[in-house]
Amino acid sequence: MSLLEMKNIVKCFGPVKALDGVSINLEKGEILSLCGENGSGKSTLVKVLCGIYPHGEFEGTISYNGEKIQPKSIADTEALGIAIIHQELTLVKELSILENLFLGAELTKYGLLDFELMHYEAELLLKKVKLSVSPETKVEDLGVGQQQLVEIAKALSKNAKLLVLDEPTAPLTESETDILLDLVKDLRTSGVSCIYISHKLGEVKAISDQICVIRDGKHIGTRKAADMSTDDIITMMVGREMKQLFPRETHDIGEVVLEAKKINAWDKANSSIPKVRNASFTLRRGEILGVSGLVGAGRTELMECLYGCYQGKHNGTFYLEGEVLNCSSSRDALNAGIAMVPEDRKRHGIVPIMAVGQNISLAGIDQFQSLGFLDESAEANAISDSINKLTVKTPNAETAIKNLSGGNQQKAILARFLMINPSVLILDEPTRGIDVGAKYEIYKLMFQLVKKGISIIMISSELPEVLGISDRVLVMHEGRIKGDLINENLSQEIVMDCALSEGEIA
Numbered sequence: 001m002s003l004l005e006m007k008n009i010v011k012c013f014g015p016v017k018a019l020d021g022v023s024i025n026l027e028k029g030e031i032l033s034l035c036g037e038n039g040s041g042k043s044t045l046v047k048v049l050c051g052i053y054p055h056g057e058f059e060g061t062i063s064y065n066g067e068k069i070q071p072k073s074i075a076d077t078e079a080l081g082i083a084i085i086h087q088e089l090t091l092v093k094e095l096s097i098l099e100n101l102f103l104g105a106e107l108t109k110y111g112l113l114d115f116e117l118m119h120y121e122a123e124l125l126l127k128k129v130k131l132s133v134s135p136e137t138k139v140e141d142l143g144v145g146q147q148q149l150v151e152i153a154k155a156l157s158k159n160a161k162l163l164v165l166d167e168p169t170a171p172l173t174e175s176e177t178d179i180l181l182d183l184v185k186d187l188r189t190s191g192v193s194c195i196y197i198s199h200k201l202g203e204v205k206a207i208s209d210q211i212c213v214i215r216d217g218k219h220i221g222t223r224k225a226a227d228m229s230t231d232d233i234i235t236m237m238v239g240r241e242m243k244q245l246f247p248r249e250t251h252d253i254g255e256v257v258l259e260a261k262k263i264n265a266w267d268k269a270n271s272s273i274p275k276v277r278n279a280s281f282t283l284r285r286g287e288i289l290g291v292s293g294l295v296g297a298g299r300t301e302l303m304e305c306l307y308g309c310y311q312g313k314h315n316g317t318f319y320l321e322g323e324v325l326n327c328s329s330s331r332d333a334l335n336a337g338i339a340m341v342p343e344d345r346k347r348h349g350i351v352p353i354m355a356v357g358q359n360i361s362l363a364g365i366d367q368f369q370s371l372g373f374l375d376e377s378a379e380a381n382a383i384s385d386s387i388n389k390l391t392v393k394t395p396n397a398e399t400a401i402k403n404l405s406g407g408n409q410q411k412a413i414l415a416r417f418l419m420i421n422p423s424v425l426i427l428d429e430p431t432r433g434i435d436v437g438a439k440y441e442i443y444k445l446m447f448q449l450v451k452k453g454i455s456i457i458m459i460s461s462e463l464p465e466v467l468g469i470s471d472r473v474l475v476m477h478e479g480r481i482k483g484d485l486i487n488e489n490l491s492q493e494i495v496m497d498c499a500l501s502e503g504e505i506a
């Protein structure tokens with residue numbers, strides 16, 4: 001008997017059919033991955049399972065341990081041992097790990113909170129997820145990877161038998177990812193099943209027993225992971241064979257347009273901790289400069305200094321076209337022709353309740369205004385142009401952006417900054433959470449831009465992407481620029497070695 005059976009699930013949002021008859025089957029102690037392009041329906045399927053879309057709001061049936069279930073809320077499914085960890089983390093940052101773990105389920109003795117017992121239980125849980133920090137640590141002091149582990153510990157505290165992970169590794173470093181994947185495998189050995197959603201197909205293949213592919217809300221197929229190559233998964237996802245992941249195109253590289261000299265930056269909260277140390281680099285016209293390094297290497301901080309939005313103490317000089325550039329806000333930077341697409345789209349990117357279209361035209365709205373009047377039809381045309389060019393999957397431009405799938409939100413933010421025709425475009429992890437097909441589109445677009453003479457700085461933690469797209473690669477480590485390498489015959493090993501080498505380029 002299967003642990004879980006979802007049959008012919010159909011879920012509509014108004015005219016959008018997010019799921020169109022999807023069925024999955026999961027055995028005890030099995031890991032099933034869901035793969036599919038952005039907006040294909042993966043998150044929707046697990047939200048149906050977890051009672052976020054309650055019984056009655058979708059068609060089809062769910063059986064758990066052989067019995068039909070009709071959950072009305074997430075509490076109902078939690079009681080059954082089904083726990084979901086969302087694409088966006090939901091811990092309360094201001095509270096400690098312990099407080100988060102027992103939030104709403106505090107342990108008591110004689111009607112009083114029993115802190116000793118909670119501390120003891122919390123330690124056990126943290127041990128299970130191999131997190132060696134004190135339960136009293138505030139969540140905001142943890143890295144994203146560690147927070148993810150706390151989320152899992154919380155699920156385990158509720159005795160989860162089925163763990164649903166929606167893109168858990170998107171913001172994680174490689175070593176954090178390894179810890180998480182090992183944990184999921186350990187849990188499998190102890191009989192916990194898992195539904196796993198990720199765009200990182202190598203990871204999916206390594207961890208799964210079964211892989212289910214969804215396209216446009218339809219079930220394309222479920223097969224044993226051992227019988228599938230990543231190419232097979234991609235072909236099923238996009239409906240055609242993708243011969244090439246990185247559409248590198250030749251283009252001309254011109255003179256130096258931007259120069260950074262001896263940039264230093266210190267931690268926002270603690271100005272005695274250096275984040276960027278003596279970093280100097282150049283950027284040429286029409287060049288794609290990849291910035292590689294582990295999370296915490298100082299890449300985002302360095303670029304925020306350039307973009308005028310770094311909150312902490314910093315010094316050093318930037319030159320644009322030979323002139324000293326002094327941006328004290330991102331408005332200044334945009335006016336100077338520098339745009340930056342942020343890494344954390346939820347915090348710095350989208351305005352959730354605003355329409356997709358408004359989100360796109362937000363930064364470039366000036367170009368549609370003259371004498372205080374807004375040329376609405378020009379704006380609408382530009383918006384629909386952007387939506388088409390970037391293949392943003394949305395019912396229309398008026399839909400609230402929060403209703404789009406994660407990857408499509410990312411594309412909309414990218415569209416926003418392209419609309420202002422920057423001369424320097426900084427992209428911080430531009431393809432995080434984006435499916436292979438859309439990644440390809442984004443790379444194509446990057447090449448179109450550099451051919452027009454725009455220069456691009458791309459921060460990316462994915463080495464294959466850095467090597468597949470960049471003309472030159474800066475390697476950062478612990479705030480220092482350790483390498484400035486022309487991307488010819490570069491390999492992942494060379495870049496990694498460079499990051500960990502002793503030297504530093506002046």
Ligand SMILES: Nc1ncnc2c1ncn2[C@@H]1O[C@H](COP(=O)(O)OP(=O)(O)OP(=O)(O)O)[C@@H](O)[C@H]1O
Nearest residue numbers: 013018038039040041042043044403404405406407
């Ligand atoms: N609350 C909502 N209101 C309206 N439409 C929605 C809502 N939630 C999802 N959709 C639509 O349903 C479809 C499936 O979205 P879903 O979030 O399940 O995609 P996904 O496969 O998880 O994508 P991603 O990989 O980008 O996270 C998309 O077209 C999305 O725009």
Ligand SMILES: [Mg+2]
Nearest residue numbers: 042043405406
């Ligand atoms: Mg999703």
